[in-house]
Amino acid sequence: MMRAERLRITGGTVYDPANGVASVVGDVCIEDGKVVTELPTGAPRLDASGMIVMPGGVDIHSHIAGSSVNHGRQLQPEEHAVDPVPAPRLDDPDGEGGQPTRSGTGGTIPSTFTTGYRYAGLGYTTAMEAAVAPLFARHAHAELDDTPIIDAGLFALLGNDEYLFRQIAAGEGARARDYAAWVLRAAGAYAIKVVNPGGVELWKRGAPPRNVTGLDDPVGSTAVTPRRILETLTNAGNELGLPHPVHIHCNALGQPGNAATTLETMQTLAGRRAHFTHLQFHSYGGGRDKGWQSGAKDVIEYVNAHPEVSVDVGQVMFGPATTLTADAPVGYLLHASSGRKWVNVDVELETGCGIVPYVYKEKAAVAALQWAVGLELFLLATDPWRVVLSTDHPNGGSFLSYPELIRLLMDRAYRDEQIKRVNAKLLKGSALADGLAREYTLNEIAIITRAGPARLLGLTEKGHLGPGADADVTIYAQGGDAATMFATPRYVLKGGTLVVEEGQLRRAPAGRRLAVRPEYDDAVLPDLKRYFDQYASVSFENYPCAGSV
């Protein structure tokens, strides 16, 4: 069976939360890569009796392609040397998507082809590259072209860019919006990403304070503050009607006491759609002189009460990771405190990049706290549609650790065993230490790993199995623990093509690119061109990716 024009998946137990289907035995019909309501009798069948059928996984926030990812790859030959990946043998190499498969290497930042194969092998069929400097977008697209199977989009970094600051200082909200729209098109991007607004610019300026300390710190001009940057870009995203609202990495990542900053940011944007990413890294209590503690409860209570807010958790998982962020001052602090090797790249007038390889150890007090804070956010969340799964791959851990994370959420006895293994020094008084009985259901897992992220991204043809949906389907054999089940899907279909069969990769078609093309007023262009001519080191005409503007 290559790509079946038609296929009826029969007898599986279907979890399709977007359509209100939870644990219902039934058929899923596929025609020409889409889910349809019915097929003629005699259409080919795939027997899924006794198995779990879900939409393909959707990763709302991951770092898999582009300049900073590639610097992280190049930095760590040691992790690639111990995780070699021969080219998978397909059963039908000359069939659908008949490109020969490719070898590669794994580790926390796998090579591109291996990234595509491993995501598909995990039952994920869509992923968002969450941080691309528009200047480097062309590079990110080239890597995604070499990342097979998954459909992918990228988020364009804004919020530390000089042109935006000028519009904010001049009170030109409409022009800021037009500029954001133009950048999204120039970069071939899917959403606006804001990282440590204003803080990266101050790091690059060289003089103290080298970061912002609060939402009202001036960034060059007193008219430009993190608060104004956040408001401007949040409004731009909503006024442009983007399918995914502004995707915010708050100020003060990784600092004790930063829950206060996170809450203040949420309150600033109250009533406006906004997505807060890797919330775990922004939910610490305590303070600079008070040490670390969990701040998860306060933060998630705010999220629970405010339907305009959505988040992904950014769970920390024990083991190797690579911290890889546009939040360059954080990279420096990690390097200075750990002595580990460090990459920093300042990207002209736009953003930064900091990379430090890292290991989260169970016996390290702060790592254990981070792990606990993430679990608390999950377990105290009341609306799984707005609190979705991520590890901020590879920052909190590899996407390959998702199955283990799912088990921690679904299995209290297992979770309690793990809690006993970790350094409890900073866990006193935390909700997790006090005991959280909640166990996620399979339906809730289906929400936080596919239906929820797809809805938050505005991907109307992803994350569900109703008529018109992309035929991205993952089928799991039951038995064993949840981690085993989610790590090794029995079948995975991508756009109707059976890419994983009996747990083996069988086909590797190319994925599609997901991008938005918002409208903007052309009047912004002459001013932008003047700005480029004066300040940029590349021509205005060479900045947009081919055919994107």
Add this chain to the structure above:
Amino acid sequence: MSAEQVVEHVTCLGCGCACDDIAPLVRQNRIVEARNACPLGRAWFGDGTVPQEARVGAHTVSLEAALTHAATILTQARRPLVYLAAELSCETQRAAVGIADRLRAVLDSATSEIAAAVLAAQRRGRVAATLGELRQRADLVVFWGVDPAERYPRYTSRYAVAPGGLQAPIRTVVAVDVGGHRGPGDADARVIISADVEVDALGVMRAIARGHALPDVPALRPAVELARRMMQARYVALVHDAEPDGTPADPDRAEGLIALAQALNGPTRCALSTLRAGGNRSGADAVVTWQTGFPCAVDFGRGYPSYRPHDGAAALVARREIDATLVIGLPGSVPESVARGLASVATVAIGPFASAAAFEPAVAVDTGVAGIHEGGMAFRMDDVPLPLRPSVAGPPAAAVVVGELATRLVSP
């Protein structure tokens, strides 16, 4: 194209500056003038004339016949080498790595010529900035043993010195003369460091940046003073040449520069600007890294990428372990350490001027030059990706020829 035409916003790959403001004036498919280009750029564009031949041995053949013969040589090889030379788009480099993977070949590129610097960066990391960032922010530019006027003519006028920066309207330029490697003649200040103490000087400067007190060594005083001066600046651009005179980089020097630049980010900000030659050499590192996990010297012999930075193409060719080679790119850019062994190996050359290769390939297919005859993407020395805009028509595109070859290779 008979009428006169100016092609705008063309990226020049004559050196790693990759200036993208070139406007070639084209008449009858010949470049009459490469407007805005420096002398190096004008030489790189030439008039756009390149040979257009496909050859097997001394005989001119069809492209089909040449590629069929090439496929036979490569698939019959026990231990093939695929070498990525210069003047290729990233698109061609991507396809070429695919061929190496399929052939289970050894894959190498000019990046191995600066392996010492690559390995130092893999041990320590690095601090870098795009060239536009240096232009906007660097109030102190230190040229460490290099005058960019020679090999990177527009570096100072476009990036780090002449244009005023947003955060650095005025800047100071310091030339550091290291032995015979002299900094720019018109610098505001000059520091002289004897070549035999260069690595010590870098170490002492790093120690000072990290706040250590050191015993006074007269020979190192200029370095100590320079370190103090750098700490007083707000943003330092430390500029060095990764490929001086084609001599292999000294591993200790490469590591010393990285470590100094990193340490300066405690008291102030500093970025190390690494000068590299043209022809999209930086693109080869990036492509090989994203497809394999390693930047150069990759052995696919086991069916997956293994990293052999100390045992790359030059060593294998010298030991006669290689029995067939595919050189993709400009043959003249293949380093002598590799090229000298190729005459005795069955070699397929695909690229600009392949038919004129000094190592007399068994099969040669001429292609256009990326950026002159072919489009695609290339990397500036600071890893900024730029589009390539062809200005004249030429032979079959390298990306197309390499893709055609790939379809003729069956899995071993």
